[in-house]
Amino acid sequence: MSNKEEELSLKLFVVLSRAYQAIQKQVAKDIKNYGLNQTEFAVLELLYHKGEQPIQMIGQKVLLASSSITYVVDKLEKKNFLERRACPTDRRVTFAVITEDGKKHMDQHFPKHREALNEIFGGLSDEEKETMIKQLKKLGFHAESL
Template identity: 70%
Template structure:
């Protein structure tokens, strides 16, 4: 294995471990609010982007579509979202955040955002900006066929 291949492997390991460490702490924060990461992601999507077709939510939050119905059911039981039929296409059902879900996110999201900011405090703003661009570039390259 040459030096460039070794650095690529080292980058992969370090990136994976950093992501796992951060996600573990983020998941712990979400549990304080009685949510799992998937429920939180769906609610955050609906809060920030408005009503979404249930069939499209999975691709927007990187989740298998087979799991979405289960998550939507759980959030509906908590009165955080409701299903709404599409007036133009009977095959499409939207998920829409409720007032209770909106109030929950208004209360919880700023705290959650502060936790993420604290977790990423190992880098200053000047270090974060180029890293964001580099990781985007890396992700886009990995998506190529």
């Protein structure tokens, strides 16, 4: 590997990390407006769009440690945004199910969140977004394969 290649890789890491931090800061600020933290919003958004989910699988889908899932589910349950439902065929499995209050909350706030994301990524054209999606997927698959 050449010195230039190593320098470019290091610079890419720094730029990507700083961009991600800036984006995350804006996303967190937006989500805070809806009375949730990012993790709660991610779980609720998953249930809103994908329907009931086994609690044991939620962590993988929203990139959350399994040890934190119960805490987040408890918080959303106290807010009456989701409920637990036992699996009728397997006692070891419990589903998280969005409630009517949870649906209403997301019906009201998710469109605003989409608009905020569009504004956050507004510095790129549609073509640039598509290119970045492809390139970041390629980079992610390569990193996973190492």
